[in-house]
Amino acid sequence: MNNDPKNNEIDISNFDLEKDREKIAENPSLLPYAHTVGGVVIKPEDEGKIKGRAVQAMREQTDMHMGQIYEQMQLLANQAKELKERVVISERIYQAAMRFEPIISYTYYLYEQENGTDTISLIAPHEWGRSKKFKNYLAKVRLLADHTWEILESHLKL
Numbered sequence: 114m115n116n117d118p119k120n121n122e123i124d125i126s127n128f129d130l131e132k133d134r135e136k137i138a139e140n141p142s143l144l145p146y147a148h149t150v151g152g153v154v155i156k157p158e159d160e161g162k163i164k165g166r167a168v169q170a171m172r173e174q175t176d177m178h179m180g181q182i183y184e185q186m187q188l189l190a191n192q193a194k195e196l197k198e199r200v201v202i203s204e205r206i207y208q209a210a211m212r213f214e215p216i217i218s219y220t221y222y223l224y225e226q227e228n229g230t231d232t233i234s235l236i237a238p239h240e241w242g243r244s245k246k247f248k249n250y251l252a253k254v255r256l257l258a259d260h261t262w263e264i265l266e267s268h269l270k271l
Contacts, residue, residue, distance in 0.1 A: 225249040
């Protein structure tokens with residue numbers, strides 16, 4: 114025998130290839146166990162545990178999305194309430210006694226007078242002093258460029 118490491122040829126006559134072929138799987142990836150010595154250990158999983166974790170993750174995701182939808186609904190409900198209040202106050206302003214032409218971007222105050230009619234004024238409630246000439250202070254508003262009214266403060270009960 115030659116001990117030269119460069120000359121280590123394998124003699125295939127010592128191997129029974131037909132017998133070795135029986136030990137080889139045609140589709141090793143389909144085996145329920147590792148098919149080589151250094152292969153990954155394949156353990157059967159607890160199916161109930163896997164499904165339980167999946168259901169828990171699904172519920173957490175749907176709860177998160179439901180929370181987001183609820184917040185969006187709250188936002189829309191608040192916007193609808195503000196819009197309704199804006200319409201009511203705007204209608205009262207345009208029906209109120211107005212002894213001047215309102216100027217865009219100026220702040221005005223809506224009051225209810227003792228006789229039940231409304232009036233719009235440039236005078237704020239704290240500026241009237243003792244000569245208060247109104248029954249109720251209703252709103253502080255600003256005239257916008259499109260002639261709608263921005264409500265800055267409201268004391269109107271809807």
